[in-house]
Amino acid sequence: MPNYTFECKKCGEYFDVTESIQDHDRHRDKCPKCGSKDVRQKFSTFFAKTSKKS
Numbered sequence: 001m002p003n004y005t006f007e008c009k010k011c012g013e014y015f016d017v018t019e020s021i022q023d024h025d026r027h028r029d030k031c032p033k034c035g036s037k038d039v040r041q042k043f044s045t046f047f048a049k050t051s052k053k054s
């Protein structure tokens, strides 16, 4: 099962979510810290080797 890393654009919290592709597609993840749904996926295990630039 893939693991996703998200960054909350509101508070800057990083959090990991492990879920199936179907679940990932179906529901929106939200920040566990502030509850904002304004989150951005950083990378998953599938894309762990992509270039990291700020």
Ligand SMILES: [Zn+2]
Pocket: 008, 009, 010, 011, 012, 013, 031, 032, 033, 034, 035, 036
């Ligand atoms: Zn947050």
